[in-house]
Amino acid sequence: xxxxxxxLLVALVGNPNTGKSTLFNALTGLRQRVGNYPGVTVARKSGxxxxxxxxxxxxxxxxxxxxxxxxxxDEQVVIDALSGNIAGDRRPDAVVLVVDxxxxxxxxxxxxxxxxxxxxxxxxxxxxDVAKEQGLRIDTELLSRRLGGVPVVMSSxxxxxxxxxxxRGIARAITQQTQxxxxxxxxxxxxxxxxxxxxxxxxxxxxxxxxxxxxxLFDTNPSTADRLGWTLAQREKTLRTAxxxxxxxxxxxxxxxxxxxxxxxxxxxxxxxxEGAGKAGRSAAVDRLLLHxxxxxxxxxxxxxxxxxxxxWLAKFPMxxxxxxxxxxxxxxxxxxxxxxxxxxxxxxxxxxxxxxxxVFLPQILILFLFxxxxxxxxxxxxAAFIMDRLFSWCGLNGKSFVPLLSGFxxxxxxxxxxxxxxxxxxxxxxxxxxxxxxxxxxxxxxxLMCSAFIFPTYGAGWQxxxxxxxxxxxxxxxxxxxxxxxxxxxxxxxxxxxxxxxRYQMPKxxxxxxxxxxxxxxxxxxxxxxxxxxxxxxxxxxYFPRDPSVAERIKxxxxxxxxxxxxxxxxxxxxxxxxxxxxxxAVQPIFDPLGFDWKITVGVLASFPAREVIVSTLxxxxxxxxxxxxxxxxxxxxxxxxxxxxxxxxxxxxxxLAAVLALMVFFALCSQCGPTIATLAQETGGWKWAxxxxxxxxxxxxxxxxxxxxxxxxxx
Amino acid sequence: xTPLSQLLPGQFGKLASLNPERGVDxxxxxLGLLPGMVLKLIRKAPLGDPLAIEFGGQxxxxxxxxxxxxxxxxSADCPIQRPRQP
Numbered sequence: 114x115x116x117x118x119x120x121l122l123v124a125l126v127g128n129p130n131t132g133k134s135t136l137f138n139a140l141t142g143l144r145q146r147v148g149n150y151p152g153v154t155v156a157r158k159s160g161x162x163x164x165x166x167x168x169x170x171x172x173x174x175x176x177x178x179x180x181x182x183x184x185x186x187d188e189q190v191v192i193d194a195l196s197g198n199i200a201g202d203r204r205p206d207a208v209v210l211v212v213d214x215x216x217x218x219x220x221x222x223x224x225x226x227x228x229x230x231x232x233x234x235x236x237x238x239x240x241x242d243v244a245k246e247q248g249l250r251i252d253t254e255l256l257s258r259r260l261g262g263v264p265v266v267m268s269s270x271x272x273x274x275x276x277x278x279x280x281r282g283i284a285r286a287i288t289q290q291t292q293x294x295x296x297x298x299x300x301x302x303x304x305x306x307x308x309x310x311x312x313x314x315x316x317x318x319x320x321x322x323x324x325x326x327x328x329x330l331f332d333t334n335p336s337t338a339d340r341l342g343w344t345l346a347q348r349e350k351t352l353r354t355a356x357x358x359x360x361x362x363x364x365x366x367x368x369x370x371x372x373x374x375x376x377x378x379x380x381x382x383x384x385x386x387x388e389g390a391g392k393a394g395r396s397a398a399v400d401r402l403l404l405h406x407x408x409x410x411x412x413x414x415x416x417x418x419x420x421x422x423x424x425x426w427l428a429k430f431p432m433x434x435x436x437x438x439x440x441x442x443x444x445x446x447x448x449x450x451x452x453x454x455x456x457x458x459x460x461x462x463x464x465x466x467x468x469x470x471x472x473v474f475l476p477q478i479l480i481l482f483l484f485x486x487x488x489x490x491x492x493x494x495x496x497a498a499f500i501m502d503r504l505f506s507w508c509g510l511n512g513k514s515f516v517p518l519l520s521g522f523x524x525x526x527x528x529x530x531x532x533x534x535x536x537x538x539x540x541x542x543x544x545x546x547x548x549x550x551x552x553x554x555x556x557x558x559x560x561x562l563m564c565s566a567f568i569f570p571t572y573g574a575g576w577q578x579x580x581x582x583x584x585x586x587x588x589x590x591x592x593x594x595x596x597x598x599x600x601x602x603x604x605x606x607x608x609x610x611x612x613x614x615x616x617r618y619q620m621p622k623x624x625x626x627x628x629x630x631x632x633x634x635x636x637x638x639x640x641x642x643x644x645x646x647x648x649x650x651x652x653x654x655x656x657y658f659p660r661d662p663s664v665a666e667r668i669k670x671x672x673x674x675x676x677x678x679x680x681x682x683x684x685x686x687x688x689x690x691x692x693x694x695x696x697x698x699x700a701v702q703p704i705f706d707p708l709g710f711d712w713k714i715t716v717g718v719l720a721s722f723p724a725r726e727v728i729v730s731t732l733x734x735x736x737x738x739x740x741x742x743x744x745x746x747x748x749x750x751x752x753x754x755x756x757x758x759x760x761x762x763x764x765x766x767x768x769x770x771l772a773a774v775l776a777l778m779v780f781f782a783l784c785s786q787c788g789p790t791i792a793t794l795a796q797e798t799g800g801w802k803w804a805x806x807x808x809x810x811x812x813x814x815x816x817x818x819x820x821x822x823x824x825x826x827x828x829x830x
Numbered sequence: 831x832t833p834l835s836q837l838l839p840g841q842f843g844k845l846a847s848l849n850p851e852r853g854v855d856x857x858x859x860x861l862g863l864l865p866g867m868v869l870k871l872i873r874k875a876p877l878g879d880p881l882a883i884e885f886g887g888q889x890x891x892x893x894x895x896x897x898x899x900x901x902x903x904x905s906a907d908c909p910i911q912r913p914r915q916p
Contacts, residue, residue, distance in 0.1 A: 180860035184853065216887050219862045333851065367850035371859040396889075400872075400882075410876045499891045503877035506893060512880075610854035610896055612861070615882060615889040 121170040122203045123162065123283055124194060126227055127211030128220050129177035130492075130616035132239045135625050136211055136270035137174040140279065143624075147632050149799075151200055155190045158632075165280035170287075173205070179219075181226040181324075182332050182370075186538050189336055195230050196324065198340070207233045207286040209279070214244035214251060214267065215617075217386060218378055225374045228293035230324045234263050235282040235291070241267040241275065243617070248391020252384070259381045261294035271622055296377040301362035302369055305355035306330055312351040313343050330355055331370040396492070396618045403496055413500050416493070417519060420484045424477060425523045425554070431476035439469035458657055467649035470723055471642040474526045474789065475634055481520055481527040482633045485534060486626030488516070492618045494534065502611060508593055509600025511537060511611050514544040518592075521551030522585070525790045526641070529797050530633055537611070543600050545797055546807055549790050550592035552585040552782055555725040559781045560584050562729055566750040567774045580778070587782040591814060637793070644792035649723045652788075655694040656720055664688065685734050694720055708780060708819040709773030709827065711758065718780070722788050725781065772826035776819040784815035834883070834900040837871040843902030844868050845885075854896040862886045869902070 125140075127133040138145075141160025148157045155176060162172040175194055176187035190199070197204025208227055212220040217238070224236060238244075238251060257265040264282035268275030285291065298306065310326035313319075319341060321329075328337040330352065338348055356366040364372060403409055443461040450457035488494040498512030505514050513535040521528040528548050535541040560581055569577045665684045672680060689695050698716030705715045713735040721728040729749075736752040756768040785791065785808045795804035831846055845867045848855040862885065863869065869885035879894040 179857070182856060182860065184857070219886055219888060222860060222862065333853070333856070365850045367856060368859060368864075371862075372864060375862060375864060397872075400889075404873060404875070404882070406876050495891070499875050499880060499882065500877075502891075502893070503875060503879045506879070610852075610857060611880065611891070611893050612854060612857040612896075613880075613891040614861075615891055 121206040121287060123170045123172050123207045123209060123287075124205040124232075125172060125174045125209045125211060126191065126195070126223070127177060127239075128179055128213065128223060130614060131177070131211045131213040131220065132270045133177055133211040134174060134629075135622055136237065136239055136268065136276075136279070137172065138625055138628060139270045139273060139276050141172055143628060145632075147636060150190050150194075155186055156636075157202075162283070163280065164284040164287075165277055166284060168284065170206070170283070172209075178223065180223060180371075181328070182334070184334055185536060187536065192324075192328065192337070193340075195227065195232065196322065205232055207235065207283060209235050209237055209283060209286075211237050211239050214238040214241045215247060215249060217251070217256075217382055218375070221378050221382070222371065222374050224293065225296060225378060226370075228295050229327060230322070231292065233286040233290045234293045235279070235286040236260065236263055236265045236293075237279050237282065238265065238267045239270055242269040242272055243394075246392055247394065248389040250387045250389055252387075256381070256385045259294070259385070261292060263291040263293045271619075294381070296373055298373060299362055299364070301358050302364065302373070305358045308358075309351060309355050313338075313341060313348070316344075316347040317342050327370065330359070331366065333367060394617055399618050400496070400615070403493070404499065409500055413497060417497070417515075420488075421519055421523065424480050424484065424520060424527075428476040428480050428523075432473055435469060435473050435476070439465055439472075455657070455660070459653070462657075463650045463653035466653070467646040467723075470649045471638065471645040471789065474524065474637070477524050478527040478530060478634050478637055479630055481523075481531060482630040483626060485516065485531055486629050487621050489534065490619065490621035490626060492616045495613055495615050498613060499615060506611065508597040509540065509604075510544055510596055511535070511540050512613075514540060517544050517548055518551060521548045521553060524553050524555070525549045525551065525787065526637070526793050529790070529793045530637060532797060539600060539604050542798060542803065543596050543604070545794060546599055546803065547592040547596045549785060549787070549794070549807060549811065550588035550595065550783070552588045553725075553787075555787070556584070556781055558726045558729050560778055562732075562749070563774045563778050566753055567769055567771065570754075571771075580775075584778050584782050587779060587818075591783060591818075595810075637796075640796045641789065641792040644795075645723070645789045648788035648792070652694070652720060652723050655697070656689060656692050658693060659691065660688055661691070664691065682734075686736070689716065689731075689734050704816075707823065708776040708816070709768075709770065709823045710777065711756075711768050713756075714768075714773075714777065718784075718786060721786050724789070725787055728781075770827065771830050772823045775826055776823035779822045780815045780819035782815075783811060783818055785811035831901050832904050833898045834869075834871070834902050835881070835894050835897040837902060837904070839871055839873045841904060842868060842870045843904040846901045846903045848901070849899045852896075852899065854892065855899065858890070858892070858900075861888065861890060863890075863900075 125133060125137055137158070137160070140162045145158060145160035149155070150157050157173065159171055159173040161169050163169055173194070175191045178188050178191055181188065181192055193199045194202060195205060195208065210224040210227060212224065224234070228234065238253065244251065251267070253265045253267060257263060264285045266275060266278040266282040268279050270276070306323065306326045309330050310321040310323065313326070313329060314321045321341070325337060325341065329343070329348070359366040359369050403412055442465050446465065447457050447461045450460065485494070488497065494516070497515065500512070501515040502512030505511055516534065517528045517532045520531060525548050528551070529545055532541050532545045532548065535544055564577045564580050568580050664687050668683050668687060669680055672683065675683070695716055698719055699712045702710065702712040702715045705718070710718070713732065716735060717728040717731040720731045732753065733749050736749060736756065753769050754767070758764050758766055758768055791804045791808055794807055795801050798804065832843065834843070837843060845863060845865050847865060848858070850856065850859065867885050869883050872882045872884050872889060874881055880891045881894060881897055882889055882891050
C-alpha cells in the first residue's frame with residue numbers, strides 16, 4: 114500500500130458524522146486511490162492534497178471512530194496507522210483532527226487521545242455553518258492557545274468554505290511540529306503506565322510508546338498486547354498490579370481514561386464556546402415524525418420499498434442494455450470467425466460472455482450504493498437501524514443488517530458490498546454469510562420454468578403462486594437459524610453492544626454520494642470482477658472440450674431426414690454430453706440421485722456456477738431444443754414434460770415428477786451455485802475461508818433439503 | 831435510583847453509576863456519558879427496543895438490555911418533565 118515517493122503523509126482522523134469524508138474529497142479533489150489495509154477488510158483511502166503553497170502531501174482518510182480503545186478492526190487500523198505499525202505504510206507526519214463544531218467536548222475526546230501519540234496536529238472545526246446557525250460562537254484563538262498553540266481552523270466542507278485555511282493549517286502543523294497539549298495523568302495512573310511500559314518492553318524486547326502503554330492498561334480488549342506479542346502469562350501479573358494501583362487512587366481502571374480526558378477537556382473548553390440566539394436543530398422535530406410509534410414504521414416501509422423497488426426496476430433497463438450489448442458484440446464478432454469454431458466459441462461465449470457476466474451487476478451496484486449513500490449521509494440509515502434492530506438483535510445481527518438482507522432479494526452481489534455499512538465486524542460477517550440465502554432475482558427464471566411447466570398445468574395458478582412464494586421463504590427460513598447458530602455457536606460472541614449515534618439530519622452532498630458509489634463499483638470490477646471472468650472462462654472450457662468433429666458427421670449420417678435446425682440442436686446436445694462437464698455430470702449424478710436429478714439436470718446445476726439462470730439455457734441444450742432457451746420456451750417445456758427415465762428402477766416414469774420439480778426448486782433456493790457471490794463473499798470477508806465455508810454449508814443444506822423433499826413427496830404421490 | 835431501561839419517554843435523570851467493565855458502558859463513556867451527566871430518554875423504538883437517549887448535545891441509541899446496568903437518579907436536581915403516558 115505504500116507509495117513509492119518519499120513525500121509527506123498526513124492522516125485525517127475524526128468521529129463519524131463530522132463531514133470528514135466531505136472534507137477529504139474537498140482537500141484531494143477526487144485524486145484518490147482506494148486500497149485495503151493488509152489482512153483486514155478496512156479500506157485505505159488516500160489522495161494527493163495541495164497545501165496551498167504548491168507543496169503536495171499524501172492525505173489518508175482513516176475510518177471514523179469515537180475512541181482509540183481498540184474494540185473493532187476499524188479502531189485497530191487507526192491506532193496502527195497513527196503509530197506507524199502498518200506494514201508498508203509510513204507513520205503520518207501530521208494528523209488532521211476533524212471536529213464537529215456543534216459538539217466540541219465529545220469530539221475533542223478522540224483528539225485528546227490522539228495527542229498522546231505525539232504527532233503534530235491541526236484541529237479543524239468542521240460544520241461551522243451549522244454551529245453558526247445554532248448561535249454557537251467559538252473562540253478559536255483561545256482554543257488554540259489552551260491546546261498548546263496547535264492550529265485551530267474553522268471550515269464548512271459541505272459548502273466548500275475554509276478549505277484553504279485547512280491546507281495552511283496542515284502546512285503549519287508540519288513546519289512548526291505543533292503538538293497538542295496532553296492530559297496530566299494523576300500520579301498513580303502515571304506510575305501504573307510507566308510500570309506497564311517497562312514490563313512490556315522487558316518481556317517483548319520492543320520499545321513501548323506511551324500511547325501503547327495506555328492501550329495496554331485501559332483496554333479490556335487484548336488486541337494491542339497480542340500485536341506486541343506480550344503474552345497473557347507475561348502481562349497478567351503486571352496488569353493486575355497496575356490496575357490495582359489505578360483503583361487505589363479512586364479510579365476504576367476501565368473508566369480512568371475517559372474521566373481524566375473529559376475533566377481535562379472541560380477545563381480547556383471553559384469560555385471557548387458562547388451560546389447566542391440561534392435556531393435549534395430541526396432533527397428532533399423530524400424524528401418525532403420519522404420515529405413515531407405508528408407512522409415511523411409505515412414511513413420506513415414506504416421508503417425501503419420505494420428504494421428497493423427502484424433498485425430492481427431501474428436497474429432492469431441498463432441490465433437489458435448490457436445484455437443486448439453483449440449479444441450485439443457476439444453477433445458482430447462471431448461471423449468473422451466461422452472458420453475457427455473453437456476461437457469463435459471462446460470469444461463469444463467465453464470472453465464476451467465473461468465480461469458481460471460481471472458488467473451485468475454494475476447497474477444494481479451503482480443504484481444500490483446511490484441509495485445507501487443518500488440514506489447514510491442524510492442520517493436516515495441510523496434511524497432505519499433504530500427501527501429494525503429489535504427484529505435482528507436476537508439472532509446476533511443488528512438493525513443495520515436490514516438493508517443488505519432486503520437488497521439480497523434483488524441480487525446478492527451489491528447486497529454483500531452493502532454489508533460494509535455494518536460497523537460490528539461479527540454482525541457484518543454473519544450478515545454477509547446469510548445474504549446468499551435471500552432468494553435473488555437469478556433464481557426466479559428457474560422457479561418460473563419449473564412452475565410454468567409442471568405446477569401450473571397440473572395444479573393451477575393458485576398452487577403455482579404458493580410454490581413461488583414458498584421458494585422465496587425457504588431461504589429466509591434457513592437464514593435466521595443459520596445466523597443464530599453462527600453468532601452464538603461458531604463465532605461464540607456475546608451479543609455485541611449496539612451503541613449508535615442518531616446524527617443530525619443533513620442534505621447529502623451529490624459529489625460525495627456519487628464518488629463513493631463509483632469507488633465501490635470500481636473495487637467490485639477490479640477484485641470480484643476478475644474472478645467472475647475467470648470462472649466463466651473455466652466453465653466455458655469444461656463445457657466445450659473435447660469436441661470431436663466426427664460426432665457431427667456421425668449424427669448427420671444417422672439422421673438423414675432431419676432438418677438442419679434439429680440436426681444442429683442434436684449435435685450441440687451430444688457435444689455437451691461428451692464434454693468434460695457432461696462426463697463429470699454423469700459421474701457425479703449418483704450423488705444427486707436421491708434428489709431425483711438425472712444427468713442432464715446435474716450438468717445444468719454444475720454449469721450454472723457462473724450464474725444461476727444459466728441452468729435454463731443448459732437444459733435447453735441438453736434437451737436438444739437449441740441454444741438460447743428462455744424460461745417461457747414452449748419447446749423446452751414440452752421436451753422436459755416428455756422426458757422419461759430410460760433405465761434403472763425408475764425406468765419409464767417421468768424425470769420431472771412433482772417430487773423432482775420441488776426438489777430442484779428447493780435445491781436452487783438454498784444452494785450456492787453462484788460464482789460471483791462466492792467471489793464477492795471472499796472479497797468482503799478478506800479471504801477464501803468464509804467463502805469456501807459458505808459454499809460447502811449451503812450446498813450440503815441444499816442437498817439435504819432437496820433429498821428430504823424428493824423422498825417425502827415421491828412417497829406421497 | 832432507577833435503571834435507565836425503566837425511564838419513561840421524556841423523562842430526565844442524572845447518571846449515578848455504570849459498569850465500566852462492560853463494552854457498552856465503555857463506548858458510552860467515550861461519548862461522554864460519565865457519572866453526573868444529565869440525560870433524557872427521548873423515545874423507545876416502535877418495537878419497544880432499543881432506546882434513544884440524549885446527553886451532551888447528542889442522541890444515541892442503545893438496547894434495553896444494555897440500559898439495565900445504567901443507574902439513573904431521577905430525583906436529582908435536573909428538570910423533570912411529566913412523563914407522557916403511553
